Amino acid sequence: MNSNTPVELVLKAVREWLVQSSSRPWVVAISGAQGIGKTTLGARLVETLKEEGVHSVSLSIDDFYLNRIDQIELASSHASEPLLQQRGYPGTHDIALGKNILKALKARKQVSLPVYDKSAYEGQGDRVPESEFKTLDTAVDLVLLDGWMVGFQKQESVDPALRVINERLEQYQEWWDLIDAWVFLEPESVDFVVDWRIEAEEKMKASGKAGMSRDQIREYILKFLPAYRQYLPAFKRFLKTCTQPVLHLKIGRNRQAL
Numbered sequence: 001m002n003s004n005t006p007v008e009l010v011l012k013a014v015r016e017w018l019v020q021s022s023s024r025p026w027v028v029a030i031s032g033a034q035g036i037g038k039t040t041l042g043a044r045l046v047e048t049l050k051e052e053g054v055h056s057v058s059l060s061i062d063d064f065y066l067n068r069i070d071q072i073e074l075a076s077s078h079a080s081e082p083l084l085q086q087r088g089y090p091g092t093h094d095i096a097l098g099k100n101i102l103k104a105l106k107a108r109k110q111v112s113l114p115v116y117d118k119s120a121y122e123g124q125g126d127r128v129p130e131s132e133f134k135t136l137d138t139a140v141d142l143v144l145l146d147g148w149m150v151g152f153q154k155q156e157s158v159d160p161a162l163r164v165i166n167e168r169l170e171q172y173q174e175w176w177d178l179i180d181a182w183v184f185l186e187p188e189s190v191d192f193v194v195d196w197r198i199e200a201e202e203k204m205k206a207s208g209k210a211g212m213s214r215d216q217i218r219e220y221i222l223k224f225l226p227a228y229r230q231y232l233p234a235f236k237r238f239l240k241t242c243t244q245p246v247l248h249l250k251i252g253r254n255r256q257a258l
Helices: 007-021 037-052 068-077 095-106 160-176 192-206 216-224 225-241
Strands: 025-032 054-058 143-148 179-186 246-251
Touching: 007 025, 007 037, 007 179, 007 246, 025 037, 025 095, 037 054, 037 143, 068 246, 095 143, 095 160, 160 225, 179 225, 192 216, 225 246
Parallel strands: 025 143, 025 179, 054 143, 179 246
Antiparallel strands: none
């Protein structure tokens, strides 16, 4: 395997972090744009580290989306707020569920992990029943938490279109406070996100699952570009000053490290 691939670079960093600390488990954030390869990266890390005796689990903030009923209620109660009409933005996640799961994992407790089915309701999505949650058969040494907005923080001044979202972002600090190290996959251009996300949706549909049309997913993903432009500069400043370990990789159109 090429030693300069994102997988190998993140593996190298995670191995070093775990060796340097006797405290387990670690929660490592993987923050990166939609479609950049976070899920694939997490799966590869879990598989490779298992062979080295490190038990790990890969989670996405997507796993903590509101269930379908609660999302519909949220959209209805905020009918004038377009960014809350479907999953994705701050405010569309179950904050308490995510916090409880992360705290339980850090306490080395046995826990069932939620699963969100993005193909349900013709691509609108829903959380699977609790009886179908994933059950861990052992305590873990490492928790990987990925998401497009992991680490984004409320700002004093924002685009008026993001005002409601900005207020709800403050709640996510309860998650960020549980993170021990940061991996940031920064797209060379945020414009790549549109094509990446369309590719991911097409791949899901090719596997036999339902999904949104190309036009629907393009319309969906374009709504996120203002948030990247609003929050990424502050997030990068945070990473330069935080006391926790950080790996910052710039990612090109082919999803390889530059």
